[in-house]
Amino acid sequence: MVKKLTKHGNSLALVIDRPVLDLLKIDAETPLDISTDGTRLIIAPAExxxxxxxxxxxxxxxxxxxxxxxxxxxxx
The missing domain is CATH 1.20.5 (Single alpha-helices involved in coiled-coils or other helix-helix interfaces)
Structure with missing residues (x-):
């Protein structure tokens, strides 16, 4: 799935489609862990x-x- 960032004030936002959110059981209150391996952005529900x-x-x-x-x- 290829996505584009969306302008959100002075920042950029990534919109995650509902099926992906449902699959990972993520909602607006879920804390997310954002990291990188140097070439990729990794977003996962925080432990x-x-x-x-x-x-x-x-x-x-x-x-x-x-x-x-x-x-x-x-x-x-």
Missing amino acids: PAKARKQKFEAAQEWAHRRYGKTFEKLAK
Whole structure:
């Protein structure tokens, strides 16, 4: 599907068709995560805050297990 951006005040907007919104269960209240891989714009429903926090804590624990001694040396 090829889309064009629409002028919205001083910004540009992307209009997403209803079938796509329904398929992804997105409505006007759904927070969206917008990112890029350097060449593409990636738009996806944002994970709930609790899931993001759990992922962050898991990554933090992994880094601490793997690099904890290095972190201690750097802190001195």
